[in-house]
Amino acid sequence: MTDQVTPVSVQPGEARCPGPSTRDLILGDSTPPPAALLEESYTFEGDDDIPYEEFTSAAYAADEHDHMWSRTWQWACRVEHIPQPGDYYVYDIGDRSALVVRGPDGTIKAFHNSCLHRGTQLKPPGSNGFSQKLRCPFHGWTWSLDGDLVDLPCEWDFPHVNADEFQLPQLRTGEWGGFVFVNFDDCPEELIAPPLDEYLGVLPDHFADWDLGDRYVEVHVRKKLPANWKASAEAFLEAYHILETHSQSIYTAGDANAQYDVFGDNVTRFIHTIATTSPHVPAEKRPDEDAMLNMLMARKNPGHEVPAIPEGERARDVYARHMQEVLGEAYDNDFSDLSVAETIDSIEYHLFPNAFFFPGLQIPLTYRFRPDGPDPDRCIYEVLFLRPKPRSGQVPEPAEPFDLDVDDSYTTVPGLPTSLGQVLDQDTTNLAAQTRGFKSSKKRGQTLGNYQEVRARHFQSMVRRYINEGRTTSATKKAATT
Numbered sequence: 475m476t477d478q479v480t481p482v483s484v485q486p487g488e489a490r491c492p493g494p495s496t497r498d499l500i501l502g503d504s505t506p507p508p509a510a511l512l513e514e515s516y517t518f519e520g521d522d523d524i525p526y527e528e529f530t531s532a533a534y535a536a537d538e539h540d541h542m543w544s545r546t547w548q549w550a551c552r553v554e555h556i557p558q559p560g561d562y563y564v565y566d567i568g569d570r571s572a573l574v575v576r577g578p579d580g581t582i583k584a585f586h587n588s589c590l591h592r593g594t595q596l597k598p599p600g601s602n603g604f605s606q607k608l609r610c611p612f613h614g615w616t617w618s619l620d621g622d623l624v625d626l627p628c629e630w631d632f633p634h635v636n637a638d639e640f641q642l643p644q645l646r647t648g649e650w651g652g653f654v655f656v657n658f659d660d661c662p663e664e665l666i667a668p669p670l671d672e673y674l675g676v677l678p679d680h681f682a683d684w685d686l687g688d689r690y691v692e693v694h695v696r697k698k699l700p701a702n703w704k705a706s707a708e709a710f711l712e713a714y715h716i717l718e719t720h721s722q723s724i725y726t727a728g729d730a731n732a733q734y735d736v737f738g739d740n741v742t743r744f745i746h747t748i749a750t751t752s753p754h755v756p757a758e759k760r761p762d763e764d765a766m767l768n769m770l771m772a773r774k775n776p777g778h779e780v781p782a783i784p785e786g787e788r789a790r791d792v793y794a795r796h797m798q799e800v801l802g803e804a805y806d807n808d809f810s811d812l813s814v815a816e817t818i819d820s821i822e823y824h825l826f827p828n829a830f831f832f833p834g835l836q837i838p839l840t841y842r843f844r845p846d847g848p849d850p851d852r853c854i855y856e857v858l859f860l861r862p863k864p865r866s867g868q869v870p871e872p873a874e875p876f877d878l879d880v881d882d883s884y885t886t887v888p889g890l891p892t893s894l895g896q897v898l899d900q901d902t903t904n905l906a907a908q909t910r911g912f913k914s915s916k917k918r919g920q921t922l923g924n925y926q927e928v929r930a931r932h933f934q935s936m937v938r939r940y941i942n943e944g945r946t947t948s949a950t951k952k953a954a955t956t
């Protein structure tokens with residue numbers, strides 16, 4: 475144990491790492507942070523172990539599909555994946571599949587991806603393309619982009635098929651931040667999710683000045699992971715693992731002093747400061763501000779002259795201005811009005827169940843995690859780099875997904891900075907060992923930190939809540955009909 479022992483008078487969840495808090499750090503910046511970054515929202519959510527069974531059980535995974543994926547809002551694609559009428563994108567989650575289509579009038583609709591004749595999927599899983607009409611590849615039943623049945627080969631044989639009743643069933647859709655969301659609403663009426671705006675909680679408010687719709691997909695990577703989708707997502711919900719897993723970054727990144735917030739049911743956040751030294755680094759090894767600036771600039775932009783730090787400023791302030799200039803030039807933009815924190819820090823929001831959004835400039839990531847088939851030990855992890863659209867208006871096409879298999883390294887991904895590739899390799903390498911350990915453990919659950927791992931606890935409790943609500947509602951309905 476290297477940290478101070480918690481004083482006995484402190485209640486569970488009240489203890490914080492000794493040293494400066496995230497709030498103290500960003501309040502000391504040369505440019506003030508936006509109000510959203512000063513909000514704090516933490517409540518102790520208990521300290522019971524989280525059963526490993528919730529990660530390893532096929533029955534629990536099936537319950538997630540029946541009761542959670544069936545009725546939560548999920549990001550299906552970006553609007554720029556379907557820019558023109560007739561463009562489509564298929565989003566799959568378990569056995570469910572949504573065919574998202576740009577209609578003739580430019581509006582976006584989503585249909586259940588299954589023919590009303592004998593069920594064939596109209597478009598292949600994960601496909602993206604253009605179609606004037608939605609034609610089934612089996613016998614040719616065809617729907618318009620609005621979902622109207624417009625062609626039925628050998629119609630004489632189907633006097634019982636009425637076009638009004640054979641419209642393609644639609645899913646609810648919504649848009650936020652340039653993302654198209656869908657909801658399968660496959661649940662009893664009383665469990666139907668609220669509209670997307672409401673479901674998003676604080677996100678629209680917090681992202682008011684960080685419009686992700688003003689960004690484009692520079693890099694898109696899909697990797698197969700040998701791990702449960704929730705265990706994989708958890709690995710990105712806390713900075714607690716940095717000391718052990720990413721020890722190369724502790725001189726220039728805070729970790730134990732990261733801030734964690736839970737905003738209502740569906741949104742959580744961490745803010746993890748850059749150009750700060752981890753509280754774990756002993757005093758004699760801590761770089762001074764000049765040395766820190768040197769380390770950061772040498773890593774990010776070798777060859778740049780390292781400026782002197784003006785009186786009253788810190789490495790963070792100078793590094794942020796430097797990155798605003800470098801990225802402004804690279805992405806044809808002016809970032810000089812961003813605060814230090816928005817420019818360089820790792821600011822991560824999680825939207826239940828599976829999406830992560832980073833509004834910051836230097837770390838412009840977006841993630842999502844999905845089960846890969848019915849095996850609870852497999853998932854797909856997608857990473858998108860969302861860069862600001864250039865002022866010229868010449869917006870690049872969204873990057874094609876680059877696929878990595880379980881053992882492939884992120885350092886092979888074109889366009890992905892090598893240092894980030896190494897970090898993602900470090901993150902994902904832990905997961906196979908964790909999956910094995912879930913099964914080899916004598917202890918039957920994971921023991922989480924009260925503060926640093928509160929987002930993981932909240933996330934798991936939300937999944938459990940969905941499953942329990944779904945089971946209870948089904949049982950009540952069953953009892954009422956017998």
Ligand code: FES
Pocket residue numbers: 589590591592593594610611612613614615
């Ligand atoms: S299954 Fe689609 S047309 Fe027959």
Ligand SMILES: [Fe+2]
Pocket residue numbers: 709710715719720897901
């Ligand atoms: Fe990590």
